[in-house]
Amino acid sequence: MSYPTALTTSIENSRLRLLNKIKAGEFPLMTFMAIPSIRQAQIVALTGVDGIIIDCEHGHIGDDAMHNSVAAISALGVSPVIRIRGPAHDILKRALDTGAHGIMVPQINNAEEAAQIVASSKFPPQGVRGQGSAFPAIGHGLTTPEYMKSANETIITMIQIETRAGVENVEAICAVPGVDLVFIGPNDLAQSLLGYTPARGDEPEFVAAIDKIIAAARKAGKWAGRMVNNGTAAKEARERYDTVAITGDTKAIQNWYMAEFDIARS
Template sequence: MSYPTPLNTPIQNPRLRLLNKLRNNEFPLMTFMALPSVRMAQIIALTGVDGIIIDCEHGHISDDSMHNSVAAISSLGVSPVIRIRGPAHDILKRALDTGAHGIMVPQINTAEEARQIVASSKFPPQGVRGQGSAFPAIGHGLTTPEYMLSANQTIITMIQIETRAGVENVEEICAVDGVDLVFIGPNDLAQSLLGYVPARGDEPEFLDAIEKVIKAAKKHGKWAGRMVNNGSVAKEARERYDSVAITGDTKALQNWYMAEFEVARS
């Protein structure tokens, strides 16, 4: 049985900034957040970004910080997305119960893994997600009953393709109902395919893998995204991707300081 998804839902909610921009082909911009601070969440949210990926895989983010960051980001009209540390049902459930507008799951290698993620992220009858928290609806600006009726078709399920196995199985992964956005992790993908990072960007195997992921996403009607290092690369990516994430808070801080210190010492 086919169900409405964020890709085709008729539901309109002005609070869901990332989803609305994706549906309108407006190339929304995201960034990663690794530091556990409400103030950091607020500062990033006020930059004009459309979605902030709270990095619970590689960032210094606890459950408490995850909840606080989602609340701060969503209250400022930006979409919080949580990158969970793995596909386990309980981890995914905890992330969704913050009120996140989307989830990102790393290193998906098979269609079966993708189906399990979809099942864990959807309320019955589409999935097996349980309800018991008052918090999720707040991040969507809804009552709990309204949230229950809309969540399955408005929360963006993002899966990351960043391994050789993921690329080999990307056609089957993209065919899974409930997968909304396929996100390329270029560094892990380069490590898996080439044995080093970062990729130079001209390696045929690396370029072919990226092309295969993009084509599979488009073929199956999914959005495609990736991480990029700066605005110039993001601008170039508009032709091939539906959204990108431009680096993250830790790198942004380091880059600004190093550039200014270099100027000061020159």
């Protein structure tokens, strides 16, 4: 079945900052948020970031914090994306009912898993997502009927490739209709391929895996992204990726303090 997706949609909504920027080729910047706080969400949203990935996989974030963070982030003109903790239908449905502008699903290993995620994230006839919440429409600044018409083709579905099986099956994963973006988790990918983390980045097997993922995304006409540690790495990634996520709130806080304390004690 052929239908518009975030990659091809003609729907325009000024609130969808991440989608609008990536479609325009503007290399939007994201970051991860692991701390469950409305104030934390507001602080990060006011940094100039384009999208904030609310980390419900590894972060200390439950349903209440997930809803509150999405509302706080979107209210400040930034796109909230939720990294869910797994591909289960009920988890995905709960995340989308917050009004998130995108979802990120970790450790996808094959096309069948990717297809199930797409089905769970889209309303019929393209998928099996149920409708019963007013919150997602509010988060997009739309009425519920308007949201129902636009959600299938404006929510960015991000699939994480971070396992050996994911790399082996990446072409089939990228070919799944409704997969919009493949996102590389370099630390887990290094752990899967090399047995340790983080990778230096120059190991032949690791480099080959990165090249294969990007090539598969390009072949299928999908966006590609990854996590990087700092702005310098993000700038270098512009040549190969459509978007990146620069570290996260916990690391950013620690890194700033450690650097300043080192200076103070020097």
